[in-house]
Amino acid sequence: MGVVAILLVLYIFSLPRVLFDVPYSTVVTDRNGELLGARIADDEQWRFPMSDTVPAKFEMCLTEFEDRWFRRHWGVNPLAVGRALVQNVKERRVVSGGSTITMQVIRLSRNKPRTLWEKMIEAILATRLECRYTKDEILALYTAHAPFGGNVVGLDAASWRYFGRRADRLSWGESATLAVLPNAPAIVHLSKNREALLDKRNRLLARLFEKGVIDRTTYELALSEGLPQEPYPLPQVAPHLVARIHASRKGEHCVSALDKNIQVHIEELLERRNADFSRSGINNMAAVVMDVRTNEVIAYCGNVNFGEDKWGNQVDVLQAERSTGSILKPFLYEAMLHEGEILPRTLIPDVPVNINGFSPQNFNLGYEGAVPAADAVARSLNIPLVYMLRQFGVPKFYDYLKQNEVADLPRAASHYGLSLILGGAEAELIEIANAYSNMARTLLGLESSHYKLLIKEEARRISTTFDAGAVWQVFDAIKEVNRPEEIDWRSISTMQTIAWKTGTSYGFRDAWAVGVTPRYVVGVWVGNASGEGKPNLTGARTAGPVMFDIFDFLPSSAWFQSPSGKFIEAEVCRRSGQLKGRFCDDVDTVLLLPAALRTDACPYHVRVNLTYNERFRVYEHCLGEESVVSKSWFVLPPAWAWYYKQHNPGYKALPPFKAGCGADVYNPMQFIYPAGNTTVHLTKQLDGTAGAVTFELAHSKPNATVFWHIDNEYVASTTDFHKLTVSPQKGNRSITVVDNEGNTLSVSVEVK
Numbered sequence: 001m002g003v004v005a006i007l008l009v010l011y012i013f014s015l016p017r018v019l020f021d022v023p024y025s026t027v028v029t030d031r032n033g034e035l036l037g038a039r040i041a042d043d044e045q046w047r048f049p050m051s052d053t054v055p056a057k058f059e060m061c062l063t064e065f066e067d068r069w070f071r072r073h074w075g076v077n078p079l080a081v082g083r084a085l086v087q088n089v090k091e092r093r094v095v096s097g098g099s100t101i102t103m104q105v106i107r108l109s110r111n112k113p114r115t116l117w118e119k120m121i122e123a124i125l126a127t128r129l130e131c132r133y134t135k136d137e138i139l140a141l142y143t144a145h146a147p148f149g150g151n152v153v154g155l156d157a158a159s160w161r162y163f164g165r166r167a168d169r170l171s172w173g174e175s176a177t178l179a180v181l182p183n184a185p186a187i188v189h190l191s192k193n194r195e196a197l198l199d200k201r202n203r204l205l206a207r208l209f210e211k212g213v214i215d216r217t218t219y220e221l222a223l224s225e226g227l228p229q230e231p232y233p234l235p236q237v238a239p240h241l242v243a244r245i246h247a248s249r250k251g252e253h254c255v256s257a258l259d260k261n262i263q264v265h266i267e268e269l270l271e272r273r274n275a276d277f278s279r280s281g282i283n284n285m286a287a288v289v290m291d292v293r294t295n296e297v298i299a300y301c302g303n304v305n306f307g308e309d310k311w312g313n314q315v316d317v318l319q320a321e322r323s324t325g326s327i328l329k330p331f332l333y334e335a336m337l338h339e340g341e342i343l344p345r346t347l348i349p350d351v352p353v354n355i356n357g358f359s360p361q362n363f364n365l366g367y368e369g370a371v372p373a374a375d376a377v378a379r380s381l382n383i384p385l386v387y388m389l390r391q392f393g394v395p396k397f398y399d400y401l402k403q404n405e406v407a408d409l410p411r412a413a414s415h416y417g418l419s420l421i422l423g424g425a426e427a428e429l430i431e432i433a434n435a436y437s438n439m440a441r442t443l444l445g446l447e448s449s450h451y452k453l454l455i456k457e458e459a460r461r462i463s464t465t466f467d468a469g470a471v472w473q474v475f476d477a478i479k480e481v482n483r484p485e486e487i488d489w490r491s492i493s494t495m496q497t498i499a500w501k502t503g504t505s506y507g508f509r510d511a512w513a514v515g516v517t518p519r520y521v522v523g524v525w526v527g528n529a530s531g532e533g534k535p536n537l538t539g540a541r542t543a544g545p546v547m548f549d550i551f552d553f554l555p556s557s558a559w560f561q562s563p564s565g566k567f568i569e570a571e572v573c574r575r576s577g578q579l580k581g582r583f584c585d586d587v588d589t590v591l592l593l594p595a596a597l598r599t600d601a602c603p604y605h606v607r608v609n610l611t612y613n614e615r616f617r618v619y620e621h622c623l624g625e626e627s628v629v630s631k632s633w634f635v636l637p638p639a640w641a642w643y644y645k646q647h648n649p650g651y652k653a654l655p656p657f658k659a660g661c662g663a664d665v666y667n668p669m670q671f672i673y674p675a676g677n678t679t680v681h682l683t684k685q686l687d688g689t690a691g692a693v694t695f696e697l698a699h700s701k702p703n704a705t706v707f708w709h710i711d712n713e714y715v716a717s718t719t720d721f722h723k724l725t726v727s728p729q730k731g732n733r734s735i736t737v738v739d740n741e742g743n744t745l746s747v748s749v750e751v752k
Contacts, residue, residue: 037242048156050144061179075126146182164232173225240302257296283311312529321426325503337470340595345577348384369644374477433523469566475499496556502539513543567591573602616658638670642698697722
């Protein structure tokens with residue numbers, strides 16, 4: 001009994017828990033099981049991870065050829081062993097081994113020399129295998145690990161290498177070819193003894209026909225099929241995603257969220273566009289498409305021309321940190337709307353500014369004096385957005401970006417400063433697109449989450465601060481941006497509404513475009529992986545058109561529904577965009593966020609008394625019996641007004657006071673540069689002399705003469721355009737200006 005017990009224990013534990021300790025290829029498919037690409041296993045074999053099922057055609061071919069009684073025996077077929085013994089004795093050589101498919105699984109897992117003793121061990125372990133696994137599992141083990149010639153192992157790899165398609169889509173002729181290959185892959189395969197291989201296949205097909213498995217038409221069609229000539233290259237769709245998954249999930253079969261049809265179309269689109277851009281020295285491009293409702297990435301184009309590493313094409317730009325340009329501006333706008341620090345039409349200054357040496361410029365190098373906040377964001381004006389960030393606070397916006405996972409921002413807020421809104425920070429395109437998607441998800445009433453690359457992965461939730469009402473106002477502003485097409489898209493009813501934003505980094509190194517609809521977010525980056533800038537490399541000229549090409553291919557959708565319960569009615573000054581002030585007489589009733597009621601009332605309208613012809617201002621009772629007209633007047637600060645009136649002909653400066661009827665309490669002058677308590681740096685010239693600085697002043701009266709003084713010493717006078725270029729001495733200096741009417745204005749600066 002003891003011996004029997006020992007033998008029983010040995011039998012039970014004779015089978016290793018892991019039968020095949022071998023490396024596997026990394027295999028990535030799309031959401032529908034279509035192969036995107038694969039990476040070879042560490043032992044240089046194309047061995048795909050095991051599948052749970054075996055295609056029915058292949059199973060019928062395999063069992064008919066290798067083991068007809070597979071479904072009936074317990075791992076060893078005595079009849080097959082006896083028949084093989086008789087054949088071998090009769091032929092005086094090994095003609096047949098009599099191995100079942102189960103025994104072949106054991107042989108493949110042990111990989112030992114083929115001897116009689118090894119055969120006995122295989123037979124014992126085969127019966128043990130039958131106790132642990134079902135017939136379907138044993139068949140799957142064999143199918144995944146059988147050799148198919150060369151470095152191809154397993155049916156799935158063989159199907160793609162020899163026929164360029166999935167195993168479940170093979171014909172009867174193709175299935176029969178692969179069923180007979182593992183029998184002797186070193187002797188009979190596609191590049192050697194092809195006639196013998198063809199003969200084996202045809203004999204198998206004849207047996208299937210004789211048994212009624214296939215009909216005559218199918219049989220004859222299968223016989224007419226030729227053998228494949230050369231192994232097919234595996235698909236190279238979304239190669240950067242395949243490489244990314246291979247780096248983190250090596251040797252696994254991963255089902256991505258991608259849609260292969262969309263992916264292939266977008267890759268082709270990018271290749272065509274890249275062929276045009278490359279003529280201008282712009283060699284790289286990336287794009288991502290996300291499904292807003294699921295936050296799944298359905299198209300992942302990390303770069304173009306993956307097979308050519310000539311221009312850094314193998315760099316996955318979707319994961320690369322690149323200068324953001326203006327792509328973050330809508331987020332600042334959303335934050336300020338949400339916090340009640342701004343209204344959509346609030347006027348923001350657009351005048352020259354120099355903040356401790358930081359002197360931003362608009363892309364067109366012009367100034368408009370004052371611009372509504374929504375227009376400033378839609379038109380991507382730099383100076384107004386710098387003013388907005390200065391008002392909101394860099395540390396506060398820095399925390400907002402990190403909280404909402406818009407950008408990683410590895411350095412402290414002080415490192416970025418006000419340049420944060422103009423591309424002073426770096427971010428990944430896929431993270432930027434995800435942040436825009438989460439804004440859209442907020443409008444749809446969905447929770448914010450991190451993007452998903454794989455179908456089965458759980459989307460990580462993100463605790464964002466986005467507000468549906470603020471997002472609605474942001475999208476309402478950027479959906480009106482003029483599109484690259486020359487046509488008027490608004491007049492075409494079939495054109496879908498898209499909220500979109502472009503960005504261009506300093507030095508024309510990065511061009512961005514991100515678009516949003518209720519169904520999709522599309523992000524595009526164009527540039528050079530090396531960081532080389534090019535004059536034509538702007539978001540509007542390159543990334544924007546590509547983004548619209550992608551949207552034209554994707555299914556369209558209706559626009560978002562306005563979020564209910566988020567807005568209240570309020571009266572807003574039509575000209576300033578701020579809450580109605582005491583003297584605002586031209587107002588609009590609009591929908592605003594409740595937080596907007598915390599903003600200041602309009603300070604730019606004042607009540608003035610005028611002569612009947614409105615040529616002069618007067619005190620109310622100065623003219624005696626003569627009629628006086630009382631009127632509300634829109635007055636901007638002089639520096640704003642200087643530029644504003646050039647773009648708004650309807651703007652009128654305050655009339656002068658009538659002689660003897662009052663004195664102007666408003667100073668008509670304002671320094672454009674420098675601002676108060678500014679540090680001015682003078683750079684030495686090439687000849688060693690001190691550099692110069694240009695002071696600039698705005699005067700509301702176009703014909704005024706201004707007299708300039710430094711530390712109470714007269715320097716010069718100006719008319720019309722009030723600019724003065726000087727080289728003041730180092731130290732604290734006082735700049736004083738006096739106009740011809742006696743108005744005085746001073747500012748203190750430190751010269752270094």
